Amino acid sequence: MFRIFLICICASAAIVACGGPPDDAQPEKKIQLEKKAALPQVDGSPFLVKSLPADIKRLDANFDNKALLVGYSINTDTAAPGQMLVVTWYWKSLKPISGQWEYFTHLIDEDGDMMKSVNSQGDMRSKYKPQMWKTGEIIRDIERIPVPDDWKSGTLEFRTGLWAGPTRMPIVKGPVDDSSRARGPLVTISANVPHPIARSNAAIEIPYVEKAPIIDGRVNDAQWESAAVLSRFVDTVTGRITRASTELKLLWDSKNLYVAMTAEDQELLSPYTDSDSPDIWKADALDIFLQPSETGPYFELQANPDGIIYDAYYASYRKADATWNSKAKVATSTTGTLNDTAETDTHWYLEAAIPIAEILPGQLENRSFKGNFFRIDKMTDVTEYSGWSAPMRGDFHAQDRFGKLVLKK
Numbered sequence: 001m002f003r004i005f006l007i008c009i010c011a012s013a014a015i016v017a018c019g020g021p022p023d024d025a026q027p028e029k030k031i032q033l034e035k036k037a038a039l040p041q042v043d044g045s046p047f048l049v050k051s052l053p054a055d056i057k058r059l060d061a062n063f064d065n066k067a068l069l070v071g072y073s074i075n076t077d078t079a080a081p082g083q084m085l086v087v088t089w090y091w092k093s094l095k096p097i098s099g100q101w102e103y104f105t106h107l108i109d110e111d112g113d114m115m116k117s118v119n120s121q122g123d124m125r126s127k128y129k130p131q132m133w134k135t136g137e138i139i140r141d142i143e144r145i146p147v148p149d150d151w152k153s154g155t156l157e158f159r160t161g162l163w164a165g166p167t168r169m170p171i172v173k174g175p176v177d178d179s180s181r182a183r184g185p186l187v188t189i190s191a192n193v194p195h196p197i198a199r200s201n202a203a204i205e206i207p208y209v210e211k212a213p214i215i216d217g218r219v220n221d222a223q224w225e226s227a228a229v230l231s232r233f234v235d236t237v238t239g240r241i242t243r244a245s246t247e248l249k250l251l252w253d254s255k256n257l258y259v260a261m262t263a264e265d266q267e268l269l270s271p272y273t274d275s276d277s278p279d280i281w282k283a284d285a286l287d288i289f290l291q292p293s294e295t296g297p298y299f300e301l302q303a304n305p306d307g308i309i310y311d312a313y314y315a316s317y318r319k320a321d322a323t324w325n326s327k328a329k330v331a332t333s334t335t336g337t338l339n340d341t342a343e344t345d346t347h348w349y350l351e352a353a354i355p356i357a358e359i360l361p362g363q364l365e366n367r368s369f370k371g372n373f374f375r376i377d378k379m380t381d382v383t384e385y386s387g388w389s390a391p392m393r394g395d396f397h398a399q400d401r402f403g404k405l406v407l408k409k
Contacts, residue, residue: 042132046335046347047124049140050225052090061174061182063162067130068092069174070138072158074185075232075241081151084241087158087185089141093133101130101169105143105160106181109153118145123264123346130162144245144264151189158184203368204228205408206250212258213251215351217307217331219260227251227260233375233386237394242386246375252407256353257360261286261375268338268345269378270304276322280310281396282383286350287374290359291402294370298399299326299359305348307332318397328354341380367407372396 056071063069068091075086087105103125107116120126124141133139147156159181162169168180175183206228213221227249235242244264251258263286270283280302281287291298300320302310313324330352336345360369374396377384391398 042128044128044132044134044137044139045220047128047139047141049090049138050222052138056090057185059174059182059184061176062094062172063169064172066093066095066097066169067133067162068094069160069182072184074187076187077185078188078190079147079156080191081147081189082149084144084146084243085156085185085187086241086245087143087145089143089160089184091133091139091141093130093135093137093139095135097130097133099131099164101162101164103130103141103160104163105145105158105184107145107148108157108159109151110155111153115151115153116148118143121145142245144243147187147189154189156187156189158187160184203404203406204230204250205406206252206257208407208409209251209253209258212253212256212353213260213351215258215329215331215353217333217349217351219249219262219349219351223251223258224249224260227258230373230388233373233388234390236374236385236387236390236396237392239390239392242377242384244375244377244384244386246386248373248388250405252356254356256355257290257407259286259288259350259352259354261350263348263350263375263377265305265336265345265348265377267341267379268305268334268336268348269341269380270306270308270338272304272308273306275308276310277308278310278322280304280308281376283376283378284348285376287376287396288352288354289372289374289396289402290354291370291399292360292362295399298370298402299324301326301328301352301354303330303332303350303352305332305334305338305350314397317399326354326358328352328358367409369405370399370402371405372402 052070056073058071059069061069070090070092073088079085102120105118106114109115122143161181170180171182177183207226209223213223230248233246234240247262249260268284272280285302285304288301289298298314300312307330309330311326312320312322314320333349335347337343373388375386389401389403391401
């Protein structure tokens, strides 16, 4: 009898580890899970959006009339083994969910077999559980999953769902398989697929705002909803997708160019506390380059998670005048603690108001200029350098790779 009891425990543990019952199991009867403890108070605002992006792939997978997996976007539809796939799912809460539910994602090969299971990975999935959702919320759910190095199949399909104990929440409508999993992106896998290179040949139009956002480092003002978004940051030398994602937003008015950044960061590291330190770029930082004309002088503004600034004027290539003052206002905030390696970090945020009169003289007339944006992500054992328009060499000052920016009114 004792041996039978142990076998039952092990079988139950195996089911949980895979995100619900195995695919060949008989369908379970729907059960109501008892709420064992009060839900923790979690601020879900970092994961919420007011509206859905227009370019998402619609799924409308209905989970038991309680949650709707509206759709997704993905960073690429072709990839190589080892390449990072970034899937952004969009959920909508239809009614309160009781119980202790978790998220799962399965990677499926071309034969329909599950090759990898990922449970509750990512900032949103680890913190903001379905039973914490409030009715009507739209939740942005970002998963970063690399293609396994040993992936042999010509395709990789994402399937996702919700599970609690031995039960998966049933999907009553939408693209679903016979194992209560919503069918998501299908990616073509080939060892010959090159990694993407960010190229910024097309002009980015920056919207005008009548009311300026509040520069407090929170990136939560309504004005940012209409901003130009730059999110495809890649390794500055190889063009590969980097481990941590970076999203930049741009706005302007008659006084300032406004920049906001949301950056994933598992280790917030920067020892620099002195303004105009020339070493700020050697640790966590955002690095902005702006050039008023096709050739000629340009400006640089760096800032770290502590809000420390380095700014410089360049009369020509790499000829810096660090006495120049951009008069920029910069504010930052963090999810985690800077330089505390014992604490788990997830993000840092930046907002900046850069006076147009200081950096773009005359641009209110022609409203066109060049620029580039870089992210430095320092970790204990390695530092990643990513950019909006990758120079494809170790040179942030590569003016031939600056992209075109237009102030639109």
